Structures are given as structure tokens and as C-alpha cells.
Amino acid sequence: MSADLPTGLTSRPLQVTDSAAVTAVMAASEIAVLGRALIEEAYLLGDWNRPSFDISTSTIGVFEADQLLGYAEISGEARGDAAVHPDHLGRGIGTWLAHWMQQAARAQGQSAIGMPVPEGSPGERLLRHLGYQIRWESWLLAFPPGRAIAEVPLPEGYALRIAGEQDLEPAYHVVEDAFLEWSVRAKDSFEDWAAGVTGMPTYEPWNLQVVLAADGTVAGAVHVTLDSNAPIGFVDKVAVRADQRGKGLAKALLAAAFASAREHGAERSELSTDSRTGALDLYLGLGMEIDSTWVNLGITL
Secondary structure, three states: OOOOOOOOOEEEOOOHHHHHHHHHHHHHHHHHHHOOOOOOHHHHHHHHOOOOOOHHHHEEEEEEOOEEEEEEEEEEOOEEEEEEOHHHOOOOHHHHHHHHHHHHHHHOOOOEEEEEEEOOOHHHHHHHHOOOEEEEEEEEEEEOOOOOOOOOOOOOOOEEEEOOHHHHHHHHHHHHHHHOOOOOOOOOOHHHHHHOOOOOOOOOHHHEEEEEOOOOOEEEEEEEEEOOOOOEEEEEEEEEOHHHOOOOHHHHHHHHHHHHHHHOOOOEEEEEEEOOOOOHHHHHHOOOEEEEEEEEEEEEO
């Protein structure tokens, strides 16, 4: 390790039982920078519960006695995440975690590692100081409270419904194949994908909706969740099959997601997109507004 852990601190791999402590550290970091917490423990557990994820080799926590001060993880190919509690910035914890991430990624045979950080944040300043370069920009967008949700009619013969068991695997292929058009990574297994959808502790059937084409096949899908700490719906995934685009299906899926979230208590809905997708104008055209801007910074190993 090229950076020493500050005196008096210890480190160890995390366990699933540490999820609440990690969520608290990440929430404190987000509140300090963004003014509110975005992290949901359910999403964290969904990621950690993927069959391919080895929590013992892909996570680390930095502790002072029993208190978690910072954490890092390697969450996939060339990507990870990390946070330091804002009360403990300036102690060298972030630098140590960054070097741990590089070492852990090398041990997994990866050639690069990076993570998203809010624009202008202490995390961005640290990573740029360590030689990380911008890979892409991303935005958190919001559909404001009270804004009318446009009615988006489906083409003749198409139908929208809450996903049934028979729709799960087709929805997985639609979503993964669409995301892989711009994301450089291997295709997630169905089991890994499902861990972050139906496997989330807070999952309810209305969270996943699909559009069926006239031939009965799944043409598009949207996954939306409800924040357990605030009246906010979050569109985690939305995708349309390549041969079904240009028919307004994405707009119909998003309108359905916003409406479902409102029906279940959400005052606003949010989603995240990045500069690789080319979808920003679509979301702005639906009446969404940019809430925060993030940069994904990476380094070649």
C-alpha cells in the first residue's frame, strides 16, 4: 500500500451487517456536499447481494475503535465507490482508500478504476490531485412536485403492465442490452441484475413495469423505487429494445413510472443519466430539471 493508514485507525473488509453504518457515512458525505442524502440502504444491499460480488475482497472499512469513518468498494469493471465522513476529512483517509481501490482492482485483474463524485466536491479535488482524469459527466434530474405528467399514448397493439414473473428475464435482456450499447463492461448475469430489482429488500411488484409489443414480446421496461426517507421516486432503469425505438415507448414508460411513484406517495421523481447515453435532452423535454452534476473520474492502473 503506497499510503499509510493514519495512526489510531484500523481497516477490515466489510460485512453485510455494516450496511447501515456505510449508508450513514455516505449520507453524511452527500448532505455536506449536496444538502441532502441520496443513498438508500436498499440499493447498497441490492449491490452487495449480487451472486458475483465478493464482499470480503471487494470492500474495506476504516474504523476508529468501532466507529466507521470511511469505506470503499470495487463494484464492477473499472468502477467503484467510496466515502469519508465529513467530520474526518483531512486525515488522509480518502487517500488511503483511493490507493486501496487501485490495489484491489489490480488484484482482480482490472486495468482501470474510477468512481462518480459530485462536481466541486472534496472527492473530486482529491481524485484530481491523485491523477484521476474525467471519463464522463452525469446528472441527477428531477421531475418537480405538482408538475403535470403528460399523457403518452402507446402505438396501436402495444400494452403497458406491471411485470409478471414471465416478464423478468425478457426485461433483463432489454435493459442490459440497451445499457451495453454505451457502457464498456461484460453483461451482468440475470441473477446479478435481479438482485438489484426484485431482490431489493423494499421491492414491490409495481416497481417494475414493461411495455409489450404487438407480438406480445417485451419491448421496454422501467424500474422505479420509492425512497424510504423522503417522498421521492427514483427511476433506476429505463430501456427500450433497439428495434422498438422511435415509437415513444421510453416517454410512455417514464410517464408511467412518475405516475406510479406519485400514487405511492412520491412528491417528485428523479433519475440519473450520463453523457455516454445521449438521453439528457429526452429527459429535459419531459419536464425534468437538473438537480446536481457529477463527474466520473478514473485512473489507468
